[in-house]
Structures are given as C-alpha cells and as structure tokens.
Amino acid sequence: MMNLNETKLEQVVDAAIKAVGGNKRWTNAIIRAEEILTSGNPYIHFTGHSLLMLSESGEIYEANGVCQCRAFEQGQPCKHRAAYKLMVRYQETAH
C-alpha cells in the first residue's frame, strides 16, 4: 500500500477530474485509480518513471504513458495510466 497523504491525494484527484473536462471514461478511470492507490493493492510501486501494480488478471502492469491492459490495447483510458498520472502529480505537489 502506498503511504499517501489523503488530503493531498484528494486535491490531486479533484484537479485531475477537472482537467479531463467531463470526459466520462477518464473520469471513471481517475476514480478507480484513486481506489488502486488507497485500497491496499497487494503490489504497487512508483519508480518515479512508471507505476508498477498487480492487476486483477494477476499480472504486473507497468503504466506510464502506455499500459499492458486491454483497455489500452483498445485505445481506451485505463485506471492504471490514470493512477500513474495521479502519482506524478502527487509527487510534483510534494515539493
């Protein structure tokens, strides 16, 4: 589980949702990404360049601008890339 400041994560999530301007798929991806970051995913690690996480299919996905999941393959937003972006923004606001 990531040791994240809830208030700060909340701010990052709100800003991210505003930034996608009502795009439903990305909004959903961001909400699910927040769950990944807060609900104690059994394996999750942010390298600074990418976010590694155990997926529901049992594989480790490495998300940055790209992902290995089906949604990405189909050109759809995915929660893994959304989680990566949240972590990048979270790190940026840390300083």
Ligand SMILES: [Zn+2]
């Ligand atoms: Zn993905």
